[in-house]
Amino acid sequence: MNIDLSGKTAIVSASTAGIGLAIATGIAAAGAETIVNGRKQEAVDRAIETILKTAPKAKLRGFASDLGAPEGCAALSKAVLHADILVNNLGVFGPGDLFTTADDDWERYFQVNVMSGVRLTRSYLKGMIERKWGRVVFISSESGLNIPPDMLAYGFSKTAQLSIARGIAKQVAGSGVTVNAVLPGPTLSDGFRAMVEDTARQQGKTVEQVATEFVREHRSSSIIQRAASTEEIANMVVYVCSPQASATTGAALRVDGGVIDTIA
Structure with a gap:
């Protein structure tokens, strides 16, 4: 499959x-x-340098701003007037159950994980509808369905993204714009690596080994029995953003390694 996004403008938050x-x-x-x-x-400059090493002909623009705040989203909308592809990836995570998660923490998860995507989608969706083509993707999580009691506010925010993506997809029915959510499972992201690096060092193991042990202990329903790579998650997202995915909308697409134990 040859995915060609030439002529499209894409925004990927965070x-x-x-x-x-x-x-x-x-x-x-x-x-x-x-x-x-x-x-x-x-950080933006470093990321651009990294991307160019893999894709030397890539057309890239950087925009430094905190999109977890309304002002940051507004600034981006003024700097980038239209987008054909919007990937709402910005999110924070951390531990906290009902008793240990303060009101301010709940609000932070809501503003960063949920409202950033709402605001950016609101800014760019009308233009997509007018051009009769667009792709909006919310990066949710298997935790949006498999709610972790020790990361309750995070799970709540990821469930909210699923509802929002589905509702917007129905709102733009027949417009040529698709709206989907992608649900990664345990992934060897920078955040996950940072979380387990000390443990790996103390135990004389690699980060990958500790990640596999984490999956098998805490996500025992995983079918692949390991953490996914960031590239494996990206592969799904790139496809969903492609012209080939024109019949996929309103979907919650799992890249969770089979953690969620359901056939639907």
């Missing part, structure tokens, strides 16, 4: 590292002019 960087790399390699986003200019 794309300086991890899954976001892999998605931006894949979309840029397919020919789209890709806007790379992070909170700091240095």
Whole structure:
């Protein structure tokens, strides 16, 4: 399958590292002019250098801003007037159950994980409808269905993304615009690596070994029995953003390694 996104403009929020960087790399390699986003200019510049090593002909623009805040989303909308592809990847995660998650933490998860995607989609969706082509993707998580009690606010925010993606897809029915959610499972992202690096060092193991043990202990229903790579997640996203995925919309597409134990 030859995915060609030439002539398209793509925005990938939080794309300086991890899954976001892999998605931006894949979309840029397919020919789209890709806007790379992070909170700091240095991180954006490093990400662009990294992408160019893989895709030397990539068309890239950087935009440094905190899209978890309304002001950041508004600034991006003024700097980039239209987008054909929007990947709402920005998100934060961390531990916290009902008793340990403060009100401010709930609000932070809502604003960053949920409202950033709502605001950006609101900014770019009308233009997609007018041009009769567009792709919006929310990066959710298997935790949006398999709610972790020790990461409750995070799970809530990921479930909210599923509802929003489905509702917007129905709102733009027949427009040529597709709206989907992608649900990664445990992934060897920069954040995950940072979380287990000390454990790996103390146990004399690689990060990959510790990640596999984590999956087998805490996500025992996983069928692949390991963490996914960021590139494996990006492959699904790039496809969903392609012309070939024109009949896929309103979907919750799992790249979870089979963690969610259902056949539907």
